[in-house]
Amino acid sequence: MTVGIIMAAGTGNRFKSEIPKQFCMLGDKPVINYCLKSFEKSHLIDNCLIMVPTNWQEEVKKMIEGFRKPKWVLPGGATRHETSLIALEFLRDINPSVVVFHDAARPFLRVKLLNRVIEEAHLFGAATAAIPVNDTVVYAKDMFVNNYLSREGLYRIQTPQAFAFEIALNAFERFHANDGTEPVLLSGGKVRIVPGDLLCFKITYPDDLQFARFVYPTWNELD
Amino acid sequence: MTVGIIMAAGTGNRFKSEIPKQFCMLGDKPVINYCLKSFEKSHLIDNCLIMVPTNWQEEVKKMIEGFRKPKWVLPGGATRHETSLIALEFLRDINPSVVVFHDAARPFLRVKLLNRVIEEAHLFGAATAAIPVNDTVVYAKDMFVNNYLSREGLYRIQTPQAFAFEIALNAFERFHANDGTEPVLLSGGKVRIVPGDLLCFKITYPDDLQFARFVYPTWNELD
Numbered sequence: 001m002t003v004g005i006i007m008a009a010g011t012g013n014r015f016k017s018e019i020p021k022q023f024c025m026l027g028d029k030p031v032i033n034y035c036l037k038s039f040e041k042s043h044l045i046d047n048c049l050i051m052v053p054t055n056w057q058e059e060v061k062k063m064i065e066g067f068r069k070p071k072w073v074l075p076g077g078a079t080r081h082e083t084s085l086i087a088l089e090f091l092r093d094i095n096p097s098v099v100v101f102h103d104a105a106r107p108f109l110r111v112k113l114l115n116r117v118i119e120e121a122h123l124f125g126a127a128t129a130a131i132p133v134n135d136t137v138v139y140a141k142d143m144f145v146n147n148y149l150s151r152e153g154l155y156r157i158q159t160p161q162a163f164a165f166e167i168a169l170n171a172f173e174r175f176h177a178n179d180g181t182e183p184v185l186l187s188g189g190k191v192r193i194v195p196g197d198l199l200c201f202k203i204t205y206p207d208d209l210q211f212a213r214f215v216y217p218t219w220n221e222l223d
Numbered sequence: 224m225t226v227g228i229i230m231a232a233g234t235g236n237r238f239k240s241e242i243p244k245q246f247c248m249l250g251d252k253p254v255i256n257y258c259l260k261s262f263e264k265s266h267l268i269d270n271c272l273i274m275v276p277t278n279w280q281e282e283v284k285k286m287i288e289g290f291r292k293p294k295w296v297l298p299g300g301a302t303r304h305e306t307s308l309i310a311l312e313f314l315r316d317i318n319p320s321v322v323v324f325h326d327a328a329r330p331f332l333r334v335k336l337l338n339r340v341i342e343e344a345h346l347f348g349a350a351t352a353a354i355p356v357n358d359t360v361v362y363a364k365d366m367f368v369n370n371y372l373s374r375e376g377l378y379r380i381q382t383p384q385a386f387a388f389e390i391a392l393n394a395f396e397r398f399h400a401n402d403g404t405e406p407v408l409l410s411g412g413k414v415r416i417v418p419g420d421l422l423c424f425k426i427t428y429p430d431d432l433q434f435a436r437f438v439y440p441t442w443n444e445l446d
Contacts, residue, residue, distance in 0.1 A: 136379070138377075139378075148402060179359035219437065
């Protein structure tokens with residue numbers, strides 16, 4: 001059994017809106033509905049667990065009416081790590097073979113990317129979508145460049161991120177980290193990189209939502 | 224006098240196409256035409272110098288018929304650095320106050336971003352568009368994650384990049400580097416970061432062109 005864990009518990013300090021970005025409208029639908037559609041379409045996904053901010057459970061249940069796979073809607077924690085751990089501990093009794101985390105704020109998720117990440121998690125224990133960085137990357141201080149990084153082997157991590165359930169639960173209980181795959185590396189495991197997709201970008205700042213509004217008309221045509 | 228330098232000399236090893244990416248069609252126009260339109264619209268730009276691959280001069284001159292500002296089309300060098308230096312040395316006699324480099328493979332350039340970068344170069348000597356990285360960034364080896372980077376202060380450098388002409392010529396003659404702003408830092412100067420634009424992404428891989436095809440219909444509507 002494979003469970004999708006939709007990460008929608010962020011309240012978005014960087015987004016500066018009363019409505020968290022994952023629930024803002026993108027065309028005629030909330031942002032979260034776009035990735036849910038991809039989860040519905042994937043034949044590798046059985047059910048979805050949706051992690052939401054406190055007090056958003058009823059609202060989100062209404063938002064996702066009509067989707068078949070979402071089975072549970074739970075409040076998350078204060079950090080991404082806490083939310084992941086709440087999700088994994090909730091699933092302990094259900095004991096899925098694989099779980100796949102996805103940020104609700106990444107609306108444009110191709111089913112083939114989702115499936116590929118799940119398949120690689122079966123092979124390697126943990127896998128994440130990631131794209132090679134083709135811009136120069138720097139550290140900056142006070143809006144001036146401080147130093148240049150080598151671009152060789154540099155990737156931006158996206159979601160989906162899939163794990164053998166036991167590996168994820170064990171790693172997340174032992175190690176805290178910002179990125180969802182880092183606990184696996186910290187606990188001695190390997191994290192496989194699956195070539196990601198520029199379309200699968202994350203809405204973090206208000207500009208990102210504006211950018212998503214550039215993309216979604218063409219995305220909708222793909223249906 | 225401010226001169227725009229359109230960097231279109233790359234032959235695109237990573238793009239794997241006979242036609243360099245900046246000359247591929249995007250809708251009904253070659254990629255390079257999109258950013259040229261933004262240069263035409265900017266009241267801060269006087270003329271443009273277009274750097275192209277060897278043997279592409281005549282072809283490009285045909286492509287850009289109808290644009291007023293492009294004044295020179297020159298063959299570039301084997302690397303980005305060489306091409307930049309050829310451009311700067313060519314402009315030595317013309318002696319512009321400011322030059323602004325832009326990758327032809329970044330088609331979606333807003334005029335306000337272009338202008339802002341030029342204005343900041345007037346204030347600080349050198350300025351570049353850059354966007355904060357909101358994904359986790361890692362170094363990978365053989366498609367497995369190797370280590371996680373701190374995201375604090377991490378930016379992706381884009382173009383446009385503008386310079387006081389003397390600063391650029393001096394820095395590029397003395398120091399070689401991959402990124403167009405790095406010689407300035409190496410020669411002891413400062414590089415100001417201007418908040419960039421997700422739209423201003425670079426076409427490097429074939430997937431990027433596909434992505435651009437998602438964006439351009441909405442971009443065209445902005446006209």
